[in-house]
Amino acid sequence: MSAPLQLVATLKAGRVVGVHAENIRPLAAQVLVGKSVDEAAALAPAIFSLCGVAQGVGVRAASAVAGGGDFVMTAAIERALSLEAIKLHLWRLMLDWPVLFGRAPERQRFAFVLKRIDQVTDERSAYEAGGSVLDLVARELLAGFMNSLREPRNLSEFADACRRSGSIGDALARLIEAGASDPIAHPVPLLAPLPASVFADALPGGWPDADYCRAPHLSGDVYETGPLARHVNNPLVARLVIHRHRIAARLFARVVELSDCASRLRHPLPGDMPALVDVAPLPGGGALARIETARGVLLHALRLDGDTVADYAIVAPTEWNFRPGGVFEQEGAGWAAPDVAYAEWRLRALALALDPCVQYAVSVTEEAAADA
Known part of the structure; x- marks a missing residue:
């Protein structure tokens, strides 16, 4: 089929x-x-x-x-949507992107994190799961940036910081080093x-x-809709867009959004997020x-x-x-x-x-x- x-x-x-x-x-x-x-x-x-x-x-x-009638957005609805989004983001980040670059999918790590997320039943467990996801982002997905005292000054330093951030960082670095991915003068808004x-x-x-x-x-x-559209104003995402690395920018934006989803688990219905x-x-x-x-x-x-x-x-x-x-x-x-x-x-x-x-x-x- x-x-x-x-x-x-x-x-x-x-x-x-x-x-x-x-x-x-x-x-x-x-x-x-x-x-x-x-x-x-x-x-x-x-x-x-x-x-x-x-x-x-x-x-x-x-x-x-x-x-x-009216629709009332509740913390329970936001929690369910955030949990679903986290699973989908991790699926792409841990299973699909590594394969594109010839690396083995991180199945065991994915299963471990997924089990942790599936144990969410109430506000307390949601808060704890959100912390686990934020820890994953800080220690693995964005480690090269978290451990630096300043933002990268150029794309070469950006790629170096990515490469210190596990398999997704390696994918980001290789995307950047492959050259600009946006050939059109006026990209789709x-x-x-x-x-x-x-x-x-x-x-x-x-x-x-x-x-x-x-x-x-x-x-x-x-x-265009998706994580890039929602996080294009993030300074690091914007850096990639400015240099016409939109494929890498979308991947980076997905990691940023993973953090946002985790934050919603810990602090539901935030006034500073849409x-x-x-x-x-x-x-x-x-x-x-x-x-x-x-x-x-x-x-x-x-x-x-x-x-x-x-x-x-x-x-x-x-x-x-x-x-x-x-x-x-x-x-x-x-x-x-x-x-x-x-x-x-x-x-x-x-x-x-x-x-x-x-x-x-x-x-x-x-x-x-x-x-x-």
Whole structure:
């Protein structure tokens, strides 16, 4: 069975061109139509299991407002969302990124941390688990920066600090040393955390139809969502962006966000961080919930007929980043590659940095040079 997300490109005269992301996964939200709210809230996490907590919260939040009530963000909801995001971030950081650089995945370490996180049952255990994750970030993922008396002055020092920070640091250093990864003069803008009302007001026709769900935008403009968009103002992340190392910046931003998630476990509902969830009414009836997930912004649009779901639409982060004309297609093209193997490796790095929530396959075809 082929992967639902096919990422294809052509290598022509030493440059990668014709990058295309074909996303054939079905729009499964319609399965929720005709179900009761309780049934939909139970079914959504089963359909979208990778971010099941966020999907279930989306159903509950949107249905509360669509039914004429209010959605109240609680510490318990934030804790559940933060725990899910931590697991997804660690999965990528410990299992997937090392493999891309020929290293063994850190399965035992991942299992140990995961067991610690799965023991969270209340505020105290959440506080302790948050401390364990912060300790992991400080001692391993960012050790080279934590142990330095000053920030790196240049990219060479940045790479040296990364290399003293375990397998993820090694990946960051090698990404930096591979050269700038942003070949376009005007990169796709980053989707900063925005309230649900902004998305609701900008929806064409007041509802995310199938075309919008496949290729979301904000008032006609294409955006990138995810950890980089949320943490581009972090000084170290910004340093990488300024030097056009956006793949490395996304990886670094994921580590920064891991710390934020851990902080939310220890100090819930912080006033100095954007809310993870909010809801806005839709002009034609119903409601739109916005949930910040590990991969980016998730939108749930719902209309009710009594307690029954009359219409449902979900806009996932993958559709923002891998839409036609989106950040993967734009940033993946226009750079030099010595051979197909390198082109495929770099496109895999870009895809992993953008983190689709479905299986994907990368393929590059070399076009024969024209006869002189």
